Amino acid sequence: MPSLDPLPNDAVAKPPKDKTKKKEKKSKNPPTDDAISESKKRKKRWGDEEAEELPKSETSSEVLETSDEGLKSAKKKAKKVKVEDAEDDGGDEKKVEENPNAVSNFRISTTLREKLKQNGIESLFPIQAMTFDTILDGSDLVGRARTGQGKTLAFVLPILESLTNGPGKAARKTGFSRPPSVLVLLPTRELANQVYADFEVYGSAVGLSSCCLYGGTPYHNQEDKLRRGVDVVIGTPGRVKDHIERGNLDLSHLRFRVLDEADEMLRMGFVDDVELILGKVKDLGQVQTLLFSATLPTWVQHISKKFLKPEKFTVDLVGNEKMKASTNVRHIVLPCLMSNMSQLIPDIISCYASGGRTIVFTERKETASELAGLLNGARALHGDIQQSQREVTLARFRSGKFMTLVATNVAARGLDINDVQLIIQCEPPRDVEAYIHRSGRTGRAGNTGVAVMLYDPKKSSRISQIERESGVKFERLSAPQPADFAKAAGEKAVDEVLSQISDSVIPAFKSVAEDLINKSGLSAVELLAKALAKCSGFTDFKKRSLLASRENYVTVLFQAGRPMYSPMYILQLLRRFLPEEKVKAVEGITFTADKTGAVFDVPAEDLDAFVTGAQNEHQVSVEVPETLPPLEEREQFTRPRFGGSRWNSNDRSGGNRFSRGRGGGGFRGGRGNGNRGGKR
Ligand SMILES: Nc1ncnc2c1ncn2[C@@H]1O[C@H](COP(=O)(O)OP(=O)(O)OP(=O)(O)O)[C@@H](O)[C@H]1O
Numbered sequence: 047m048p049s050l051d052p053l054p055n056d057a058v059a060k061p062p063k064d065k066t067k068k069k070e071k072k073s074k075n076p077p078t079d080d081a082i083s084e085s086k087k088r089k090k091r092w093g094d095e096e097a098e099e100l101p102k103s104e105t106s107s108e109v110l111e112t113s114d115e116g117l118k119s120a121k122k123k124a125k126k127v128k129v130e131d132a133e134d135d136g137g138d139e140k141k142v143e144e145n146p147n148a149v150s151n152f153r154i155s156t157t158l159r160e161k162l163k164q165n166g167i168e169s170l171f172p173i174q175a176m177t178f179d180t181i182l183d184g185s186d187l188v189g190r191a192r193t194g195q196g197k198t199l200a201f202v203l204p205i206l207e208s209l210t211n212g213p214g215k216a217a218r219k220t221g222f223s224r225p226p227s228v229l230v231l232l233p234t235r236e237l238a239n240q241v242y243a244d245f246e247v248y249g250s251a252v253g254l255s256s257c258c259l260y261g262g263t264p265y266h267n268q269e270d271k272l273r274r275g276v277d278v279v280i281g282t283p284g285r286v287k288d289h290i291e292r293g294n295l296d297l298s299h300l301r302f303r304v305l306d307e308a309d310e311m312l313r314m315g316f317v318d319d320v321e322l323i324l325g326k327v328k329d330l331g332q333v334q335t336l337l338f339s340a341t342l343p344t345w346v347q348h349i350s351k352k353f354l355k356p357e358k359f360t361v362d363l364v365g366n367e368k369m370k371a372s373t374n375v376r377h378i379v380l381p382c383l384m385s386n387m388s389q390l391i392p393d394i395i396s397c398y399a400s401g402g403r404t405i406v407f408t409e410r411k412e413t414a415s416e417l418a419g420l421l422n423g424a425r426a427l428h429g430d431i432q433q434s435q436r437e438v439t440l441a442r443f444r445s446g447k448f449m450t451l452v453a454t455n456v457a458a459r460g461l462d463i464n465d466v467q468l469i470i471q472c473e474p475p476r477d478v479e480a481y482i483h484r485s486g487r488t489g490r491a492g493n494t495g496v497a498v499m500l501y502d503p504k505k506s507s508r509i510s511q512i513e514r515e516s517g518v519k520f521e522r523l524s525a526p527q528p529a530d531f532a533k534a535a536g537e538k539a540v541d542e543v544l545s546q547i548s549d550s551v552i553p554a555f556k557s558v559a560e561d562l563i564n565k566s567g568l569s570a571v572e573l574l575a576k577a578l579a580k581c582s583g584f585t586d587f588k589k590r591s592l593l594a595s596r597e598n599y600v601t602v603l604f605q606a607g608r609p610m611y612s613p614m615y616i617l618q619l620l621r622r623f624l625p626e627e628k629v630k631a632v633e634g635i636t637f638t639a640d641k642t643g644a645v646f647d648v649p650a651e652d653l654d655a656f657v658t659g660a661q662n663e664h665q666v667s668v669e670v671p672e673t674l675p676p677l678e679e680r681e682q683f684t685r686p687r688f689g690g691s692r693w694n695s696n697d698r699s700g701g702n703r704f705s706r707g708r709g710g711g712g713f714r715g716g717r718g719n720g721n722r723g724g725k726r
Contacts, residue, residue: 193486
């Protein structure tokens with residue numbers, strides 16, 4: 047299993063200090079001898095002579111160690127286990143894992159340990175190791191770790207352990223039509239199903255049953271399960287609330303309440319239902335509340351106070367770290383107009399997906415459906431699709447029946463899908479949390495991945511805003527050029543030809559191949575190159591502009607020996623050595639950050655005229671840059687017009703800003719609408 051990020055230094059924020067007291071609160075009743083002997087007995091009851099009863103935290107307000115201390119103390123605990131074992135068992139010392147996060151170093155029963163091992167899990171991830179004891183010992187907790195760091199099992203394991211071998215066992219209701227002991231709330235149906243699957247796998251191993259309550263599916267199956275009695279209810283707030291109101295769901299005996307993706311659950315639109323649901327618990331002293339997310343904006347700390355006990359613990363493995371997003375992901379930005387996306391995205395996938403799955407995020411449901419229809423083999427997932435179809439689509443994506451999913455934020459959070467190598471966001475999302483969660487669909491559990499965010503060159507300022515708020519440092523790249531992906535695709539085709547095509551096919555195709563060489567006028571190598579392109583799914587290669595990925599355009603860098611501030615000035619200089627129709631074809635004038643020049647796109651067939659024409663002009667130069675120079679940040683709000691396809695630059699239907707004229711978008715030569723430059 048790949049290793050995970052090293053823990054940051056400020057992993058654990060202290061629980062809110064009780065300002066009225068000088069010293070940290072000590073527990074009122076220090077453990078009596080009976081309690082100690084009882085706890086020693088308990089290590090047997092936990093069905094695991096190896097699982098050592100680790101000393102409970104002295105007080106509920108005890109500060110959890112910082113991450114480094116946490117790991118050191120976990121090591122000490124491991125050694126302590128070793129020492130105690132030796133004393134207790136007359137020296138037949140048990141092998142204790144040196145790895146402080148080894149599952150066997152935690153109060154996890156043999157049954158659960160076996161089930162974890164079957165799933166390849168023999169060591170806890172940091173967020174799991176840092177929160178396990180605190181949850182098992184009965185505290186409320188806010189947990190934060192970057193995406194893909196195992197937050198789900200961080201609450202699943204201690205909850206199951208508590209209900210079957212620990213403090214939660216005694217109070218747990220049992221028998222037919224029992225009320226649930228656990229409620230887990232999530233923001234989307236897909237995520238609810240995913241967490242339900244984890245509870246099914248691990249809960250059923252220890253005799254606990256679960257059910258999943260979410261909309262778009264019939265009530266009666268869920269009602270039957272609730273009527274028969276379940277231990278764990280996982281669901282989305284809307285459907286959970288419906289079942290409460292229908293009298294199917296009694297939450298008065300809950301032992302655990304969990305808000306996964308807590309910041310999303312406490313956002314407008316969810317918080318009222320969440321508050322109503324969580325308020326159904328009668329005895330707040332008996333219930334533990336756990337909040338987890340990769341993002342916990344400050345406002346969450348305030349609003350969550352009403353659900354958590356004052357002496358809650360916080361384990362924050364992101365803390366004050368600048369980088370809030372996944373550190374296992376390459377974060378790339380790439381300029382592209384909406385009208386060029388359906389042509390560009392397949393090339394980005396060829397370049398960065400490494401044969402794995404790709405999730406493309408759009409802001410709106412209709413654009414997700416539209417784009418999915420334009421991308422070969424892609425499927426759409428969003429809230430307007432019927433629930434049964436959503437489940438089929440996600441299951442087929444998970445099983446690799448298709449490799450490109452085009453989704454809205456319904457797939458942004460929590461979804462854990464194997465081998466997602468590439469995330470493409472069609473435009474900067476509205477908030478930084480969306481960026482962090484979307485890009486976190488790749489690079490999970492210690493694996494690596496690539497997140498590409500496309501942006502309209504006219505709105506580049508959103509990029510630095512997301513950089514500031516997420517701590518991400520984007521790689522500013524331009525559209526992949528044919529050479530970028532031909533090599534990778536060609537090598538893949540060669541591997542397939544050599545490994546999958548038997549020599550037995552040669553006689554049948556040899557004469558056709560000889561005819562082709564004799565008649566085509568191309569060399570054997572050139573013909574083979576075409577055949578490999580065909581195997582790779584390419585029929586032609588179009589050059590794309592660096593500035594906006596415009597097909598059959600080239601981005602040029604224009605300089606005039608003095609700072610420039612107005613596109614009109616540039617157009618006037620161009621008119622000195624170019625005919626009007628070529629000046630009119632200029633697209634997307636954008637000044638360099640130092641204003642000493644400007645870049646813009648010109649039709650590839652006009653490039654020579656621009657370069658040679660400039661040579662005869664005093665102090666004017668036109669060159670083709672390898673990469674974009676640092677450009678002026680731009681923010682321009684253009685109200686999108688409706689109708690027509692915004693995705694296909696070949697579309698001449700007009701009707702919206704994305705398919706206007708050649709190449710679409712950007713400032714156009716000759717109209718002098720000027721670059722409004724900078725932010726307004
Ligand atoms: N201790 C572990 N060892 C190995 N793999 C693990 C461990 N814990 C969890 N995983 C795997 O790591 C992946 C990510 O886990 P999970 O989905 O819980 O992450 P997360 O932190 O909730 O992510 P997100 O913030 O995106 O919701 C899953 O495939 C899970 O099976």
